[in-house]
Amino acid sequence: MTASEVARQQDVALIDLVDRLLDSGVVLAGDITLAVADIDLVYVGLRALISSVAAAEREGVALPLR
């Protein structure tokens, strides 16, 4: 597996993690303390990540590992 493939897998896992932990899971009514602004920030960051990963793959650029 190339470095770019590993990096992409980690990125995809992080996006799937965010979808699960922030959008699903058992909700105890009224107890979520997380600020919505934080969630937006993460999502914006991840969307940018998806498109940059896709671009890097097309161009054959290896991405840095986290």
Add this chain to the structure above:
Amino acid sequence: MIYLYAITEPLDGAAGVTGLAGARVELLSTGGVSGAYSAHEELELTADPDLLWAHEGVVEALMARATVLPLRFGTTLADVAALRDALDGGRERYGELLQRLRGRVELAVRVVDASSPEPESPGDGSRYLADRLATRREGRLAEEQIHAPLARLAAASESAVAPAAGTLLRGAYLVETGEVDRFARRVRELQSGHPDLQVSCTGPWAPYSFVGNGSA
């Protein structure tokens, strides 16, 4: 305050499980379920990847020992007494969910267009609209071609067409533990049959997408 990770089948202990900020994970058992939590004087909760992975790490450690209902990230209560009230109040619902989810895990699938160009810079409204419509159309096609065959391998499933810019389809599948390999093989087959798409699959996850209002 206490931070909550999951509701589980009754467990004797969570020895050796470490939670957010390095805190020890403890269990409160009442009415046939256990609640996994850690106690904190202060805890700053942001959607930071390290914190999300720490929450997930606890859920996965518990998942190795019992059926779990993962809680949404960021759930806190004042104290253990409040947790006891919450668990007792939802006893019936949690018991039913635990029974339905026993021996099953969640797998996540994401489909993107393998060849789509970079999004144009904002400003060209009609181009943007055309792109969004194309994504919806391709997403619905991916729902037939990728989601439908995978859903047949699952006890329950959910899908979202064009859930985010650049993503054609997002799917969640509740699969018997013993069927995970078969599911992964099917994903690889579907990927081979659709080189125009990029199909990714992650998991096994705790059943985050199947603890909702009886949808599964």
